[in-house]
Amino acid sequence: MRHGPGARLSAEALFAPLLLLAAMPALAHVQEGQAAGFLTGLRHPFSGLDHVLAMVAVGLWGAQLGAPAIWLLPVTFPLVMAFGGFLGLLGVPIPGVEIGIAASAILLGTMVAKEARPPLGLAAAMVAFFAVFHGHAHGTELPAGQSGITYSIGFVVATGCLHATGIGIGLIHRWGWGRIALRTAGAAVAAAGVFFLWRALA
Amino acid sequence: MKRRVLWTSAAGALLSWPGAAHAHLMTTGLGPVYDGISHLFLTFDDLLPVVAMALLAGLNGPAAGRRALFILPAAWLAGGVAGFATGVAPLPAGITSLSFLALGVLTAADRKLPPAVVTALAVALGMVHGWLNGAAIAGAGREATGLVGIAGAIFLLVALVAALVVSLRRPWTRIAVRVAGSWIAAIGLLLLGWTLRGA
Numbered sequence: 135m136r137h138g139p140g141a142r143l144s145a146e147a148l149f150a151p152l153l154l155l156a157a158m159p160a161l162a163h164v165q166e167g168q169a170a171g172f173l174t175g176l177r178h179p180f181s182g183l184d185h186v187l188a189m190v191a192v193g194l195w196g197a198q199l200g201a202p203a204i205w206l207l208p209v210t211f212p213l214v215m216a217f218g219g220f221l222g223l224l225g226v227p228i229p230g231v232e233i234g235i236a237a238s239a240i241l242l243g244t245m246v247a248k249e250a251r252p253p254l255g256l257a258a259a260m261v262a263f264f265a266v267f268h269g270h271a272h273g274t275e276l277p278a279g280q281s282g283i284t285y286s287i288g289f290v291v292a293t294g295c296l297h298a299t300g301i302g303i304g305l306i307h308r309w310g311w312g313r314i315a316l317r318t319a320g321a322a323v324a325a326a327g328v329f330f331l332w333r334a335l336a
Numbered sequence: 337m338k339r340r341v342l343w344t345s346a347a348g349a350l351l352s353w354p355g356a357a358h359a360h361l362m363t364t365g366l367g368p369v370y371d372g373i374s375h376l377f378l379t380f381d382d383l384l385p386v387v388a389m390a391l392l393a394g395l396n397g398p399a400a401g402r403r404a405l406f407i408l409p410a411a412w413l414a415g416g417v418a419g420f421a422t423g424v425a426p427l428p429a430g431i432t433s434l435s436f437l438a439l440g441v442l443t444a445a446d447r448k449l450p451p452a453v454v455t456a457l458a459v460a461l462g463m464v465h466g467w468l469n470g471a472a473i474a475g476a477g478r479e480a481t482g483l484v485g486i487a488g489a490i491f492l493l494v495a496l497v498a499a500l501v502v503s504l505r506r507p508w509t510r511i512a513v514r515v516a517g518s519w520i521a522a523i524g525l526l527l528l529g530w531t532l533r534g535a
Contacts, residue, residue, distance in 0.1 A: 294515070
């Protein structure tokens with residue numbers, strides 16, 4: 135028996151078609167709305183630029199602040215945002231949601247622009263406060279008739295990915311030009327927040 | 337200590353008390369054991385709490401991982417047999433989400449738990465979810481051997497996930513596990529909202 139790469143290739147060539155033939159069709163009980171629920175949930179946090187900018191800004195700020203804020207803020211945001219979504223789902227009203235979302239972009243963008251370093255608890259509290267508005271907006275906009283669990287999974291994964299994007303971008307903070315670029319990005323987020331606020335008040 | 341374990345078990349059972357949403361039984365065409373295996377991997381209501389339990393056990397070290405590895409499938413099987421025998425699941429609908437919440441928050445917090453607490457959580461999770469699986473299988477007129485497939489899949493999943501987490505050495509990898517816990521808790525909170533809203 136040969137034990138070289140050729141032998142492995144032959145074995146793969148033999149077993150791959152067998153495995154494909156052995157694959158059984160998924161005759162599973164159809165759980166309606168599973169895929170649609172996941173995709174809708176995944177898409178929802180990307181549906182508004184105000185949400186996207188604020189969530190990315192959380193990651194940027196976390197990266198600026200370094201450990202432990204770099205992971206504490208992105209852990210805080212989805213949890214508290216889910217609480218906001220929970221309130222929205224239950225129909226508990228929160229006044230001025232759109233204003234709160236716009237204010238979150240202004241404040242978080244300003245924090246990044248100023249490279250502000252408040253105490254960790256205060257930073258987490260700020261992020262948590264605004265996360266409620268974002269979550270509530272999503273909670274009240276959830277479509278009916280879709281799988282709640284797959285929607286929730288998609289929603290949380292998308293939010294986490296936006297934070298991770300912010301953190302990834304924020305890693306340029308280690309370089310001098312990167313710090314300037316981050317602060318500029320923060321100012322841009324804050325400026326966009328002013329626009330969102332104007333639109334919310336109009 | 338004994339009282340603490342009792343309280344933890346009771347709280348864990350209450351928090352893990354799932355609803356009738358577990359009736360998503362699979363039909364693979366390969367028999368009840370394979371139906372059970374596929375059930376676990378395709379039913380997020382059961383899958384995510386098991387993953388959370390494995391993550392939590394892994395964060396608590398090899399001893400906790402071994403406890404969860406053997407206790408969770410055994411409790412799931414025991415609960416499943418009891419549920420199958422009674423055929424009823426007189427439980428509030430959709431409170432599965434609370435097991436997401438409890439295990440997710442504990443994972444995100446990454447606090448060192450006493451071994452008895454890990455045991456209590458595994459027992460509570462296994463008994464409650466297993467009971468619902470067993471009752472659903474009985475209600476659908478399926479064979480109880482499907483529970484063996486579910487328990488086997490749980491054993492495999494906990495072995496892989498807990499061992500992976502135990503092996504993590506770099507600080508950021510441990511943080512990634514905590515982030516995963518926070519995501520599971522957040523999913524549980526949203527799911528609770530969906531359930532209470534009646535969607």
